[in-house]
Amino acid sequence: MNRSRQLNRVGAASLARWIVITALLAAAGLCYVYLSLQLHRLGDQKKSLETELAGLRTQDDVANVQIAALTSRSALQRRLKEGYLKMIPIAEQNIVRLAPIRPAPEEDAIRPVANDQVGR
Amino acid sequence: MRWNGRTRCALVCIGFVLLFSAFSFRLVYLQLVKHEEYAGLAAEKHVYKQPIYAERGAITDANGEVLAHNVPVEIVVADTSHLNRERVAEAVALLSRDLKIDTDELWEKLGSDRHYIVLKRDVPESAADALQAKLREQNLRGVYFEHDAARLYPNGSMLCHVIGFTDFEHKGIQGVEASMDEYLRGQDGYRYIEHNRAGQEIVLYRGQERASRDGYQVRLSVDLNLQNIVENEIDAAMHEYSPERATIILMRPQTGEILAMANRPNFDLNQRSTARPEQMKNRAVIDMMEPGSTFKIVTAAAALNEKKVRPDTTIYCEKGIWNYGGRTLHDHRPYGELSVQDILVKSSNIGAAKLAISLGDQKFYEYIRRFGFGERTGVELPGEINGMIRPPQNWSKISITRIPMGHEVAVTPLQMTVAMATIANGGKLITPRVVKLITTADGKTISEFSPSLVRRVISEETAKQIGRALRGVVSDRGTAAAAAVPGFIIAGKTGTAQKVDPHGGYEKGKYIVSFTGFLPADHPEFVGLVVLDDAKTSKPELNYGGLVAGPIFARIAEKAARYLDLAPQPDLIKPTAAGRVASTSAPGH
Numbered sequence: 001m002n003r004s005r006q007l008n009r010v011g012a013a014s015l016a017r018w019i020v021i022t023a024l025l026a027a028a029g030l031c032y033v034y035l036s037l038q039l040h041r042l043g044d045q046k047k048s049l050e051t052e053l054a055g056l057r058t059q060d061d062v063a064n065v066q067i068a069a070l071t072s073r074s075a076l077q078r079r080l081k082e083g084y085l086k087m088i089p090i091a092e093q094n095i096v097r098l099a100p101i102r103p104a105p106e107e108d109a110i111r112p113v114a115n116d117q118v119g120r
Numbered sequence: 121m122r123w124n125g126r127t128r129c130a131l132v133c134i135g136f137v138l139l140f141s142a143f144s145f146r147l148v149y150l151q152l153v154k155h156e157e158y159a160g161l162a163a164e165k166h167v168y169k170q171p172i173y174a175e176r177g178a179i180t181d182a183n184g185e186v187l188a189h190n191v192p193v194e195i196v197v198a199d200t201s202h203l204n205r206e207r208v209a210e211a212v213a214l215l216s217r218d219l220k221i222d223t224d225e226l227w228e229k230l231g232s233d234r235h236y237i238v239l240k241r242d243v244p245e246s247a248a249d250a251l252q253a254k255l256r257e258q259n260l261r262g263v264y265f266e267h268d269a270a271r272l273y274p275n276g277s278m279l280c281h282v283i284g285f286t287d288f289e290h291k292g293i294q295g296v297e298a299s300m301d302e303y304l305r306g307q308d309g310y311r312y313i314e315h316n317r318a319g320q321e322i323v324l325y326r327g328q329e330r331a332s333r334d335g336y337q338v339r340l341s342v343d344l345n346l347q348n349i350v351e352n353e354i355d356a357a358m359h360e361y362s363p364e365r366a367t368i369i370l371m372r373p374q375t376g377e378i379l380a381m382a383n384r385p386n387f388d389l390n391q392r393s394t395a396r397p398e399q400m401k402n403r404a405v406i407d408m409m410e411p412g413s414t415f416k417i418v419t420a421a422a423a424l425n426e427k428k429v430r431p432d433t434t435i436y437c438e439k440g441i442w443n444y445g446g447r448t449l450h451d452h453r454p455y456g457e458l459s460v461q462d463i464l465v466k467s468s469n470i471g472a473a474k475l476a477i478s479l480g481d482q483k484f485y486e487y488i489r490r491f492g493f494g495e496r497t498g499v500e501l502p503g504e505i506n507g508m509i510r511p512p513q514n515w516s517k518i519s520i521t522r523i524p525m526g527h528e529v530a531v532t533p534l535q536m537t538v539a540m541a542t543i544a545n546g547g548k549l550i551t552p553r554v555v556k557l558i559t560t561a562d563g564k565t566i567s568e569f570s571p572s573l574v575r576r577v578i579s580e581e582t583a584k585q586i587g588r589a590l591r592g593v594v595s596d597r598g599t600a601a602a603a604a605v606p607g608f609i610i611a612g613k614t615g616t617a618q619k620v621d622p623h624g625g626y627e628k629g630k631y632i633v634s635f636t637g638f639l640p641a642d643h644p645e646f647v648g649l650v651v652l653d654d655a656k657t658s659k660p661e662l663n664y665g666g667l668v669a670g671p672i673f674a675r676i677a678e679k680a681a682r683y684l685d686l687a688p689q690p691d692l693i694k695p696t697a698a699g700r701v702a703s704t705s706a707p708g709h
Binding site for chain 2: 039040042043044046047054058061062064065068069072073074075077092
């Protein structure tokens, strides 16, 4: 009787070791699954962000195209014809040309750059 | 052997060992020996090489104004195997209405059993989004959308022959789009992806990836402000004279940069599918014409450069009629003694012929070739032709009297402009350029096209002498008084050539009139050429280069000078008598 009790006794230390090992393995497995799922989720997030970015780029491109179309030479000419814009030719006497810079006789001398005709 | 329990146990164990050994061998065989093969087969099923498309580069003018760029669009495609056969009528009705496609065409397309049918290309994003929402709402399957980009030209027909266009695969097939395709196209990238059974990408298993490189931007030398001036004037000329064809070119003589180039007929780059072939030709580089008297600059320059004559050397012009080689050569007026300068000013055919004779066939031919005639100029425009210059051994007895006045030769308008630029820049033949710069999208320079000197054709002194003579052409003594611009001295030469009949000989009453000149004569900022093919004037005697092309040049030059802020000379601002003379006096030649 005593002999059989001795034979079937489970060592507490051994059991605890196996429990710990099993728990660690289970935790590692769960971590693996969790991290895998996280990676998938982040991948999906990345994909949706990429899609969003592509959408924004598309919108930007479309807006740029619209700006180019509205400010193009042909569009401006059409607006000019329709009367939305008005252009007045600049008369020759209203053009101010800066003469080539010549060394001034005095350092502080005033050098005129506009003519009297401007604005008349 | 005794079949006891031990033996049976051993046999079972051996059996298991053999079985598992077989399995192990098979496993090793599959995993190691056949790994590549089966991995490839598996990859084929779920790994997909996804292309990352590069964006085609933009084309801009010299000031960065956009001439060609991309707009995102969608391609609407259908997979008939995914279509619900009972609901095809609904799909046809919806697609026909939204995509504006004929219902019969749609029935035909969707009635087939193909997996990939392109229903419509270049569908705007907004229209595609709306259609997608409707398809979802009506729960219609089998219609899909693919991202694409369409080439858009904001200025429509302006500069159409220079810019060119692309085909539906985004390959340049005309103009700068074709010649600079290598730079504009960019390089597509790719990415290996895996997808699940629903066709969605599993981002986690994304494989090797190579990013795309967008196409470079091409900056032209053309200034859209000058181009606009030229386009307006060519339109006005078409309205006034209804010529069959017209070409105008503006070029900077020192660098060879083409500042403006326009041809008529033209076409809208955004509606190119409706354009006729003759509208698409860039006649500045692919059309040959007899240049007429503008070619006399080559004759006079050659004779002066070879020191056969001086500018003031007088030549007897036979009172307007000269028999040579059994044929009669006429001047439009009976001139006696004319200086070499005056031969250009008065545009004497006989004087020019005698200058060429003084040079001799071979030398004269040599100068023609040195001016760049008979070879491509090298401009970055596809389809440029050589023109036609026959070697002296193929000349007739009278060729030496006809070629000096621009007959029996065929040149392109651009070659003629380059020849005049050679006079304007002091005798150097420069390669004309239409592309100025190639940059990345963020402005980093990849390549810059600097002026390219082909050769020195004539001495600087000779060029100056010709330039001085050409000032006389645009005066009340010359043939192009109407080309004068108040405030500026212009040098130029008129040309009037009878139109060559493709069936032989010349077409009666049809002329190609031209004017080529530069401004300001002392320090030329630009060279211009105006060519009108078969202009219809109110009276036939008004159909001359000086009276038709000259005034067009003057209007362009005046506006261009103002735009380029060239200071006019105050003493030349008031319109001279020349303008009045031009409208009433004898026609220019």
